[in-house]
Each structure stands twice: as C-alpha cells, then as structure tokens.
Amino acid sequence: MKPKRLSRSVIYENPWVNLYVDKVQFPDGRIIDKHHLLDFEKEAVAILIENSSNQILLVNVYRYATNTIEWEIPAGGIDKGESVIKAAEREALEETGYKTDNHKQIYTYYPMNGISNKVYHIVHCKADKKIQNFDKNEIKESKWCNKEEIESMIKEKTINGGFALTSLLLYLQNTN
Numbered sequence: 001m002k003p004k005r006l007s008r009s010v011i012y013e014n015p016w017v018n019l020y021v022d023k024v025q026f027p028d029g030r031i032i033d034k035h036h037l038l039d040f041e042k043e044a045v046a047i048l049i050e051n052s053s054n055q056i057l058l059v060n061v062y063r064y065a066t067n068t069i070e071w072e073i074p075a076g077g078i079d080k081g082e083s084v085i086k087a088a089e090r091e092a093l094e095e096t097g098y099k100t101d102n103h104k105q106i107y108t109y110y111p112m113n114g115i116s117n118k119v120y121h122i123v124h125c126k127a128d129k130k131i132q133n134f135d136k137n138e139i140k141e142s143k144w145c146n147k148e149e150i151e152s153m154i155k156e157k158t159i160n161g162g163f164a165l166t167s168l169l170l171y172l173q174n175t176n
Helices: 084-096 147-155 162-175
Strands: 004-012 018-025 031-039 044-050 056-063 068-072 075-077 098-109 120-130 139-145
Touching (some): 044 084, 056 084, 056 162, 075 084, 084 098, 084 120, 084 139, 098 162, 147 162
Parallel strands (some): 044 120
Antiparallel strands (some): 004 018, 044 056, 056 068, 056 139, 098 120
C-alpha cells in the first residue's frame, strides 16, 4: 500500500510550481491533515558536458533566490513533449553555445521527495563545437575544469547547488 490523498486544498498554482495542502492517509491508517506538497509539472535535466581533454564545462549562474552567482553545470526544464536527451541538447546549446553529441542519461532522482514531486535527470555528453554565444541573461561565464579542480571546488564549497553537486559527485565516483 501507498499513502492515499483524501482531499486537496490549492494554495498557489502557476506554470512553474504549485503549492497544495493535502489530507493524506498512510498505510497504517494514520491521517495527516496538512501535508504540504510542492508540485512541479516540468521535470528538469542537468548536463555534464565533457571535452576531448576529459574536462567538464561549468557555468557561472545568477541565482536570485539565494542572492548569489554559483558555479554549476548547465541545466533547465524539460518542455512538454520533449525527451530528456533533446532537452539536454537544447539546454547545453542555450547555456554554453556548444553543440553536443553522444548523450547518455546516467541518473534520475527526486531531490526533495518528502515534500516535492520534482524529478531531475542527469545526462552526460561530449562537446562537439561552439556554434553560438551563451545566454548572458542566465550565465555570467563558463570554464572547463578537470577532475582535480572540481574536487577542489567541492571541498572549498564553491559548488553549492544540489543539482550540480549531485551530478558532479556521480561523475567523480565513476571516474575514480
């Protein structure tokens, strides 16, 4: 058995995120009257772009919610009807200017599965060639980093975003 929604109150809805308060019955019969749920209609994808020198492309991203500029990997939402791989190709091009190939989905997870249904996918690919500029409204700059530089940035807490951190730790685990 799984938990069962008995009722729902809508607190807020928009195309990016919805907030609901559900009345939920758990398998043992216990009822939680106010279980808050962040509902995301779109899944998201992060892209580990690797070059021929085995470096990963990081992007410096403006983050309004935390009032920071963070080193991350390219990432974004998956549009309705778009596959994970097509979204990865599109986001890589938008945020880095690079055409990419040899895409492989390496992981899927729920980052906040206690209160949210958000789904994150991680895709690894190879950089082909730079064919355009990146979106300067989203990205400040980009840089190629080797494994040791990424390990150092994680140790120094220079990489703080959960999507990038999870993706890079999985990448490092598979390169050791």
